[in-house]
Amino acid sequence: MSSKRLQWLVAGAGLLVASAAGAKDAPDPEDPAVLKQRLDAAQAEITTLRGQVGALEGRLNLIEQRLGVAPFAPRLLQTGRGERLDLGAVPAASVLESAEAAPKKQKLAAALKGRPGGLVAVWATWCKPCTSDEELARLRQMQATLAGEGLAFVSLAIDGLDKVRGDARAPKWIYPVWQADDAHLDVVPKALIDAHGVKLPMFFVVTADGTITHYRTSALDDRATAELLTAALQLRR
Secondary structure: OOHHHHHHHHHHHHHHHHHHHHHHHOOOOOOHHHHHHHHHHHHHHHHHHHHHHHHHHHHHHHHHHHHOOOOOOOOOOEEOOOOEOOHHHOOOEEEEOOOOOOOEEEOHHHHHOOOOEEEEEEEOOOOHHHHOHHHHHHHHHHHHHHHHOOOEEEEEEOOOHHHHHHOOOHHHOOOOEEEOOOHHHHHOOHHHHHHHOOOOOEEEEEEOOOEEEEEEOOOOOHHHHHHHHHHHHHHHO
């Protein structure tokens, strides 16, 4: 027998041995423990898929609401009951066009002038949820969307002007920034403050005269951001 043929026989025998060992080590598909593992894995996958389907259905429903195909039914917003933001109560707010710009004095009510309404975001430098990177990114997204639709986005800081301008994070603020000390106590209806306290950030979707259609008194997430945008876009109708 040639050495080459011998090598082939040895290799073939090795494969047979390996195959037999693998068959011996393979789990019995009828073993109850194996069946339970497979069932648990299948149930976990089904749960994951259901979650993904639910998320997609939620996004589709929001799109339908925004298009007017389905009635607007926010889950994370409060609905206004005729309350109004008293923007005229701040006749001389400071306006910062950028982190470097000198402040200008202007009536807060001018922020909505010539627009059907928009979104007023009330915040402070000392409020951590107001100034997180995630929050600022969502605010920037909302500002861009609303601007493209001809709606106002009003960023209203309620602590001192020096704090707003001197903060190390000032370049990250959403400009223009409107500032007036404790403005929320003058602008926000007392009934809402009595009901919810002073919880920053506050978001108000308002018509041109300050009438509140929807509001939120906590930080944003993806769903809340989408609902606020949907509520604001309805002002164009």
